[in-house]
Amino acid sequence: MRVVLSLSDDPATTQVERAIMEFRSARPVVIDQGAESALVIGIEDLDEAMSAKLEAIAGGHAHLVLPPARLRRLGLDRQVAGVVALPVVDRARIETLALKVDSRIDAPVRAVGAFDEDALELARLSLVLPAVIVVPLGGGIEVDPSLTRVPTAAIRDYRRAKAADLKIVSRAPVPLEGAPTSEFVVFRGGEGLRDQVAIIVGSPDLAKPVTVRLHSACLTGDLFGSLKCDCGDQLRETVRFMAQNEGGILLYLDQEGRGNGIANKIRAYKLQAQGYDTYDADEVLGFDADQRHFEYAAGMLKQLGVTAVRILTNNPAKIDALTKAGLDVISDHRVLGRPTAENVSYLASKRDRAGHYIDIEGLLASSIKD
Ligand SMILES: Nc1nc2c(ncn2[C@@H]2O[C@H](COP(=O)(O)OP(=O)(O)OP(=O)(O)O)[C@@H](O)[C@H]2O)c(=O)[nH]1
Ligand SMILES: [Zn+2]
Structure with missing residues (x-):
């Protein structure tokens, strides 16, 4: 009898995870949708050798997909x-269109077609x-069979x-300083590339x-x-308060840089x-105001047996997400850091552009009193 070893109960997720690793290593992957396929690669680290290879198979039919913020x-x-x-x-034109500050569009912008949104999503997932x-793979083009392949449906469901x-x-x-009775509970899953910790x-x-x-x-x-x-x-004040x-319960979520990853956060800095400002910098890089999703955080809380929370936050998106996920949420408690010369405009941007509940004048007044 022949026994077949299946690698995963969930082959679609496995394929996306492999594709993420390829994208992070500046290698191309093939996206499949039915009988059609396209070769896709992120623009980061695009070297001359890879550009020449893409050029050879594209025959003039490659295109660059840009997110709305960058457009x-x-x-x-x-x-x-x-x-x-x-x-x-x-490469120079691609970099100008995708990354250079103060570039202007130099050609017509078409609507996205098959594969384009999925290729962008793969880049976002890869941080x-x-x-x-994107290079559509029509008849007659053969690619290395060892290239990672991933179906569009798997990316969309990831x-x-x-x-x-x-x-x-x-x-x-x-045991933590000031909180000797503390337990770390590590979850696998959620978003980002690492584990989540409660x-x-x-x-x-x-x-x-x-x-x-x-x-x-926030590594920094x-x-x-x-x-x-x-x-x-905020982190230390939360532990002290609790x-x-x-x-x-403090959930430490793998959402560095509002979900953009440390490399993009430092680009934004x-x-x-x-x-x-913090939001315009992200827009230059092609990111909307906030990439984070908080639904899985509600899942972590539920697994820990929590049904009702008093959330410590100034961010209305966190309150909404937990409420939509079915938890009873009390949101009357803010958690405030110290205003500094270097962070006051960041705090003001969060208040003015993302609706965070931050009383900067009050904060400044109380920090002067201290
Ligand atoms: N992209 C980007 N991310 C930043 C910047 N400054 C801080 N961050 C990130 O923003 C996130 C802030 O997270 P939190 O403190 O949990 O959340 P918040 O949205 O400010 O909401 P509350 O603190 O709960 O009121 C962290 O992931 C930081 O790494 C920035 O200038 N650009
Ligand atoms: Zn921070």
Whole structure:
């Protein structure tokens, strides 16, 4: 009898995960939809050798897919992605269109076709720049059979599948400064490329609304005390508050840079050093205001037995997401960092452009009193 070993219960998710790894390594993947296919590759790290190979198979039919935010920066009034023809695979032109500050559009922008949105989504999932080259694979073109292939349907379903496939993989007590009774519970799944962590501080009573914070990872602020944001203060203040007030659950979510990844956040910081605010800098890179999804965070809470929360946040999107996910949410508690010369315009942008509940004047007044 011949026994066949199947690699995964969920081959679609596995294919997307492989494609993400290829994209992050600047290698192309093939996207399939029915009998049609296209070769796609992110524009980051596109070297001369790869451009020449793409040119050879494209025969003048490659195109560049740009997200709506980037098209707006190029001078178009767009809410959806669009496509620019690439008669030649010219790296300098691609970089100008996808990344250069103050570029203007230099050719007609077509509506996206098959594969284009999926290729962009693959770039976003891979945390690389959201701009991709697509080469339709018509008759007569053969590509290396070892290239990773992924169906469009798998890409479209990936986020939902990862959010639904959330499981606890390990847990242990980790005493924290000021919160000696704390437990780290590690979940696999959700968004980003790493695990998610729930920190249970003290012994919260699950029969009552549990104090909860959804905290998006911020390497610069949480770990290094960056003065550019309020994250480190919020993180430590949350643990302190929970330890001193009947405990709580802090979700540390793999959403660095509002879901854009550390490399793109640092690209955005470079733009901020040139005068762009936090949202405009992200737009230059092709990102909308916020890439994060919080539904899976509600899934983590439910797995921990939580049904009602008192959320510590200033961000209305977090409150909405937990409410829509079916939790009872009390949202009367803000968590504020210290205003600094370097973060005050960031806090003001969050208040003015994303509707965060931040009383900057009050914060400034109380920090002067201290
Ligand atoms: N793209 C980008 N991300 C940033 C910037 N500054 C901080 N971040 C990220 O923004 C996120 C902030 O996360 P949180 O502190 O959980 O959330 P918030 O949306 O400010 O909401 P609350 O703190 O709950 O009120 C982190 O992922 C940071 O890495 C920036 O200038 N650009
Ligand atoms: Zn931060």
